[in-house]
Amino acid sequence: MSLLFDAVLCLLLLLGALGVVATGAARPAVIAFIGYGLLLGLAWVRLDAVDVALTEIAIGSGISGVVLLHCVRALPAPPRAPAAHPMLRPLAAAIAVAIAAALALAVLALPEPAPTRAADVAAALPATDLGNPVTGVLLVFRALDTLLEKVVLFLSLVGVWALSRDPACRGRPAPLSPEPAPAPSAFLARVLAPIGVLVGLYLLWAGADHPGGAFQSGAVLAAMGLLLVMGDQIRVPAAGNRSLRLLMLAGPFGFLAVGFAGWATAGVFLGYPPGAEKAVIIAVEVAITLSIAVTLALIVLGPPADEGRS
Amino acid sequence: MTGALLFGLAGAALVGCGVYGLLTASGALGRILGFNVLGGGVFLIFGAVARRGAAAGFSADPVPQALVITGIVVAFCATALAVALLVRLSTMEARAAPADAGEKET
Numbered sequence: 001m002s003l004l005f006d007a008v009l010c011l012l013l014l015l016g017a018l019g020v021v022a023t024g025a026a027r028p029a030v031i032a033f034i035g036y037g038l039l040l041g042l043a044w045v046r047l048d049a050v051d052v053a054l055t056e057i058a059i060g061s062g063i064s065g066v067v068l069l070h071c072v073r074a075l076p077a078p079p080r081a082p083a084a085h086p087m088l089r090p091l092a093a094a095i096a097v098a099i100a101a102a103l104a105l106a107v108l109a110l111p112e113p114a115p116t117r118a119a120d121v122a123a124a125l126p127a128t129d130l131g132n133p134v135t136g137v138l139l140v141f142r143a144l145d146t147l148l149e150k151v152v153l154f155l156s157l158v159g160v161w162a163l164s165r166d167p168a169c170r171g172r173p174a175p176l177s178p179e180p181a182p183a184p185s186a187f188l189a190r191v192l193a194p195i196g197v198l199v200g201l202y203l204l205w206a207g208a209d210h211p212g213g214a215f216q217s218g219a220v221l222a223a224m225g226l227l228l229v230m231g232d233q234i235r236v237p238a239a240g241n242r243s244l245r246l247l248m249l250a251g252p253f254g255f256l257a258v259g260f261a262g263w264a265t266a267g268v269f270l271g272y273p274p275g276a277e278k279a280v281i282i283a284v285e286v287a288i289t290l291s292i293a294v295t296l297a298l299i300v301l302g303p304p305a306d307e308g309r310s
Numbered sequence: 311m312t313g314a315l316l317f318g319l320a321g322a323a324l325v326g327c328g329v330y331g332l333l334t335a336s337g338a339l340g341r342i343l344g345f346n347v348l349g350g351g352v353f354l355i356f357g358a359v360a361r362r363g364a365a366a367g368f369s370a371d372p373v374p375q376a377l378v379i380t381g382i383v384v385a386f387c388a389t390a391l392a393v394a395l396l397v398r399l400s401t402m403e404a405r406a407a408p409a410d411a412g413e414k415e416t
Contacts, residue, residue: 006313010320017324017347021331026339033343040350043317047357048369055379056353059386064346071339071393075400084334092333100326107318107355116363117373133372134379142376149380156387160394215383299390302397 006046013039026075030068037061050211051134054203058219059296066226066300070176129278131209138213139281143270147259150252150288157248157295161239164303170240173301181232189231196224204289208278214285218292225297239304244294251291255284318358324351338396342389349385353378 016036023029037060044053121133121141130136138146161169181189200220207213228234237244258280262271272280328348335341356374363371 003312003316006316010316010323013320014323014327017327017350020343020347021327021334021340024336026337029340029343033346036347036350040354043320043354044357046313047317047361048364049357049360049375049378052353052357052375052378052382055382060346060350060382064386064389067390067393068339068343071397074397075339076404084336089334092330095333096326096330099329100322103322103325103355104319107315107322107358110318110359110362114359114362114371116365116371118363118365118368118371121372122365122367133368134375137372137376138379142373145377145380149383152384152387156391159391163394163398215379299387299394302394 002046009039009043009046013043026072027069030065030072033068034061034065037065049134051132051213051216054211054216055219058216058223062223063219063296063300070300070302127277128272128281130281132207132211132213134211135207135213139284140272140277143255143259146288147252147255147270150255150291153292153295154248154252157299160299161303164239164305166304168240169304170238171304172236172238173298173303174305175236176226176230176301181230186231186233189227189233193224193228193231193233196220196227200224200293204285207285208282214289215292218289219296221289221293222296222300225293226300229297229301236301239298244298247290247294248298249291251288251295254287258284314358314361317361318355321351321354321356321358324348324354327351338392342392342396346385346389349381353381356381 013036016032016039019032020029020036023032038057041053041057041061044050044056118133121137124141125133125136128136128140130140164171200217203212203220204214204217205212207217225234229236258272259270261273262269265271265273325348328344328346328351331344331347332341333344335344356378357370360370360372360374360378363374365371
């Protein structure tokens, strides 16, 4: 029965992906992509990876979807493309099928029994006082990956801001919609935002022992901030705002500071002080959650406008 | 175990779809979408590997899961930057286009 469900889900995923790549128009392709992300989230739940499912739905489908839809509206209607060579599509299809077939063969030839690090994680997890193994891997065993991921996120915002025409990036990003928010959006923002903020904070708190964590929580908080902006409940913040910039930097640089302190307290970069691991891990999680929320929302809002126009 | 195998094969097929999208897309936005579909397929293969690695009381190996979470975030960063570049490029082209039209008329 569950295998039948999985097979139907895989089929829908495939149809969703074909809908994304085979649709000529931009807006239907982006909407198909959002649906594809949600189906992918369901697939992650079926693979018992609830942390990944939350991340995929929040970032891969939700926030990416907003960014892409915003882009579709900002782009002019594409000029009619010159007719592609008649052999292009069959040739591309042949290459795609060949790559998919090679990967499928590799999947079928995966070694048995499957190599795994689960036993190592299970052995080392009690020392961290965390109950969620994925949070343990993200924040302790592979903390360097997570630190660099925060830096990549920060650099992505720097890249977006570098496209502003104001070199100092002090203005406010243009509002997502030039018209005032319709009454239902304002109502939705007022009703949903408090609940959403609560859910975001719960995901952060529960992430230590249950599915959830800094990234999922930050994405939900960013979404609530964007909802308030779209509902005209708060104004888009100016990019030059000092506390905004401090919040943006708190995560990556706080994490880096803890990493350097690790040499003094635990004798190794990114080590946590023995005895106080959980307190320090939670402090790092809070800092990176705030930075993620602010950075994601600012990435969606786009480059700050010129000083003159803001 | 067969569930993991099924999703692994689906991941391979999704990579194929993504490659097709990358090769045939007429605009940059289509290529960005194709790249993301391709990435989703690669992550799903990772998910199948994680599910196969269930051991020590965990229903899936947590290490590949954590890598995929990092991967999703990095893919989002690349997408957001590409989209911002694309929007900027189109505004610059829109500003340049009226000037070109004026030159042709004279």
